[in-house]
Amino acid sequence: MDNVEPPQVKLSAPALSQTIITWLVVAKNKRVNREWEALMQLYPENCIRCYEDLCNAPTTRQPKRVFPLKGKVYKGAWEYEVTSGDRVFYVPDQN
DSSP, X not given: OTXXXXXXXXXXXXXXXXXXXXXXOEESSHHHHXXXXXXXXXXXXXXXXXXXXXXXXXXXXBTTTEEEOOSGGGTTOEEEESSSSOEEEEOOOOO
């Protein structure tokens, strides 16, 4: 995980999300947060579900939706399929 940078920006929460945050979700940088905000404009319901899942249970598998990536280079990284063509890649930090 040498190429993973520390989080820089708190990820924008969807407007309708009423979730109690267990995990803090942060974007790698401002560009990632801007792309997330654009995705929220296109698919608000999907983003609310994604954000709530990441805040509450980021390592809970959901078949064909949420799963860890395979391979040494991706060790610890997960994928969340927001839509059929849009994905969020993330690394849960237990600290």
